Amino acid sequence: MRQSVIxxxxxxxxxxxxxxxxxxMRELVRAYQAFAAxxxxxxxxVDLTVPQADVVFTLxxxxxxxxxxxxxxxLITKGTLTGVIDRLEDKGLVSxxxxxxxxxxxxxxxxxxxxxxxxxxxxxxxxxLKARFDRLAKxxxxxxxxxxxxxxAVF
Amino acid sequence: MRQSVIxxxxxxxxxxxxxxxxxxMRELVRAYQAFAAxxxxxxxxVDLTVPQADVVFTLxxxxxxxxxxxxxxxLITKGTLTGVIDRLEDKGLVSxxxxxxxxxxxxxxxxxxxxxxxxxxxxxxxxxLKARFDRLAKxxxxxxxxxxxxxxAVF
DNA sequence: TATTGTTATACTCTATAACTATA
DNA sequence: TATAGTTATAGAGTATAACAATA
Numbered sequence: 088m089r090q091s092v093i094x095x096x097x098x099x100x101x102x103x104x105x106x107x108x109x110x111x112m113r114e115l116v117r118a119y120q121a122f123a124a125x126x127x128x129x130x131x132x133v134d135l136t137v138p139q140a141d142v143v144f145t146l147x148x149x150x151x152x153x154x155x156x157x158x159x160x161x162l163i164t165k166g167t168l169t170g171v172i173d174r175l176e177d178k179g180l181v182s183x184x185x186x187x188x189x190x191x192x193x194x195x196x197x198x199x200x201x202x203x204x205x206x207x208x209x210x211x212x213x214x215x216l217k218a219r220f221d222r223l224a225k226x227x228x229x230x231x232x233x234x235x236x237x238x239x240a241v242f
Numbered sequence: 243m244r245q246s247v248i249x250x251x252x253x254x255x256x257x258x259x260x261x262x263x264x265x266x267m268r269e270l271v272r273a274y275q276a277f278a279a280x281x282x283x284x285x286x287x288v289d290l291t292v293p294q295a296d297v298v299f300t301l302x303x304x305x306x307x308x309x310x311x312x313x314x315x316x317l318i319t320k321g322t323l324t325g326v327i328d329r330l331e332d333k334g335l336v337s338x339x340x341x342x343x344x345x346x347x348x349x350x351x352x353x354x355x356x357x358x359x360x361x362x363x364x365x366x367x368x369x370x371l372k373a374r375f376d377r378l379a380k381x382x383x384x385x386x387x388x389x390x391x392x393x394x395a396v397f
Numbered sequence: 398t399a400t401t402g403t404t405a406t407a408c409t410c411t412a413t414a415a416c417t418a419t420a
Numbered sequence: 421t422a423t424a425g426t427t428a429t430a431g432a433g434t435a436t437a438a439c440a441a442t443a
Contacts, residue, residue: 108375121397220263242276
């Protein structure tokens with residue numbers, strides 16, 4: 088699991104001292120990483136990489152998306168996306184359909200197998216995550232949400 | 243910048259509906275990604291990958307660390323770390339020094355050039371980040387810290 | 398001319414396992 | 421036997437740029 092350039096978890100305490108925002112930065116990274124690690128651990132059995140899963144979950148409940156749309160949502164650049172889609176196609180999970188209205192376009196849709204995977208794995212994963220978020224009281228969830236919004240707003 | 247398996251940013255709204263923890267998860271990911279993107283943007287000019295920068299910043303203000311220690315702090319596995327250190331050595335930023343007390347060990351230290359890079363880039367990057375964290379009031383920083391601690395604790 | 402997606406290239410990281418040299 | 425680090429291998433993502441087909 089890769090991280091930001093500044094890695095407050097590895098940082099030498101001597102180096103970090105006297106910067107009072109560092110504990111906050113540290114907790115932001117730790118909280119995210121704890122979440123991401125838990126998320127990934129619920130995902131071991133499915134034979135997809137993170138970018139591949141990202142694409143499958145992005146395509147779920149849509150009628151297909153173009154490369155451009157998928158790239159915008161997942162932040163995968165077009166050259167890379169071609170390869171990711173190739174591998175998903177090899178696995179039989181998605182298919183390419185030419186757009187009738189613009190012949191430069193390709194629409195990517197889940198196959199029946201891909202839809203099956205999505206419908207099985209996505210709700211399972213959501214429940215897996217929900218189990219942990221639900222350990223926070225509603226009021227704590229609200230406070231965390233507000234704090235995170237403020238935090239995001241400064242960047 | 244890679245992310246968790248569940249990517250609340252790409253998720254279809256129809257899919258996300260009726261799970262009330264989703265906004266919180268979404269904000270956690272967005273806040274982290276906003277931070278990480280800002281962090282990376284302050285880092286464009288330095289010719290280091292994220293794992294490489296991570297190692298250099300980890301070695302800063304130490305007398306050198308063994309492969310084992312670096313691996314534990316940065317979460318880079320030993321096989322990968324050998325390659326990362328090789329490339330940093332090629333760039334003249336670190337050097338390998340055999341440990342006198344245990345001849346299986348290698349201590350990795352910053353060279354003068356590596357130390358120079360660290361002493362220039364690290365404080366600059368910290369200031370760059372501090373500028374944004376400081377936009378939050380002290381009380382907001384404290385609240386955010388508390389919320390993030392609770393959030394991390396559930397995972 | 399601009400846009401969509403593909404291809405090509407080169408590099409880095411990742412995971413895994415076998416290997417060496419020490420302890 | 422166990423540990424520290426290296427080597428080998430295979431795969432996947434990344435960035436970048438040139439390219440073909442179409443708009």
